[in-house]
Amino acid sequence: MRPVDCRACGVRVLVEKRSLPHTSVQWPTGAAAACAEFAPRVAAGRATALIPHCAALRASIEQAVRDGSLEVPADV
């Protein structure tokens, strides 16, 4: 897994992409509770596991793929 920083909040997550559609993301302790995108829904009582993704983080991962800092194996 490779580190990727969220361009919105700076949190560093570990990401693995075995192909373009595949994504595996390991968040560090406490990061989801601090995510600004999650905050309003958490305040409304929703468990963070019921939020599929943070859009800003997703965009950051896609950017890391585009700029080559996150390598994706060629499809075989």
Added chain:
Amino acid sequence: MNHRVIEAAPPPERFARGWHCLGLADTYKDGKPHAVEAFGTKLVVFQGEGGGLSVLNGYCPHMGGDLTQGTVKGDAIACPFHDWRWGGDGKCAGIPYAKRVPRGARTLAWPTLERNQQLYVWNDPEGNPPPEGVTIPEIAGAGSPEWSNWTWNTMRVDGSHCREIVDNVVDMAHFFYIHYALPTYFKNVFEGHVATQYYEGVSRDDAYLGFVPGTENQKIAQRSEAAYHGPSYMIDYLWNEAEGTTVETVLINCHYPIGRNAFMLQWGVIVKKFPGMDDATADAMAAQVAEGVGLGFMQDVEIWKSKAPIDNPLLCDQDGPVYQLRRWYEQFYVDAAEVAPEMTDRFEFEIDTARAVQVWEQEVAANVEAGISYSMIPKSMRAG
């Protein structure tokens, strides 16, 4: 040549910490004591005259009488052996033939929660109450006039640990091979005590699942958001769309352990009524969905009956995150102080389904060509 060797530790000695559903609350509200074989023992569930449901150890601490064979007297359960009375708080509420109750006479009262028209009991091997924020969420459709009543079914599974069913949360491919579904999108998120599965799929031309009323050959688009809230209780919100009509369903898939190698599988369904739909029709629609779900579970059980427990599954890229799911699940089997951050830190995993979908579509087409058709629903029950 090296070959893969299946490893499997014995099932855990303890039972998972967390809320466990014991079924529909009304089931227990007939003024009689009810026996529930769970957590390696027997529990007694009863409704006192105050109206609340209580869960106590099933055996009387006096001489071991079976309280489930006793009688509800006032707000207490009376033992059939010597008429000792036990209140819902676990305190001895009286011994009619004794001058006084022994000091501190108390049996184990299990914390309970009544919500969503269901009864939940809290198990903690360390004996602590549920922490703040660890609860069962409310289901808006439960008890709403816009939704059907709950169906409720149970199935006792012997010879398997309940972790087998929890594995299904990440098991995309089994939905095709066991449940005749065709997943097109599959993602998991684990965080805290919640594990979620996001699923999208389509019906198969070689299978009829019966989740939507209508003809056998209609195309159904399925979307589901299913989450375990703790070790044993899954709420699955399902949207099945066919010919412009969407059926909204809430499916409960839950269990409680009976012993180390047996569990009670339970499922319940409510469906949202279509405009103008009467109660009976809505309930019949829910029953049809529940029957389909039940047939699906029977297919799971067929596999469990003969499969080996496996701690070191050999995975391919199109498999879900089995190891990370089990790391999450482990939190319920260690002391609260031993719950490691990696068990509860947020983890996301989205599967690349392209290859699987391509192969499965070819297999379905070949089945249609060969005249093979799978059905979850008995012919007599099918709509349309």
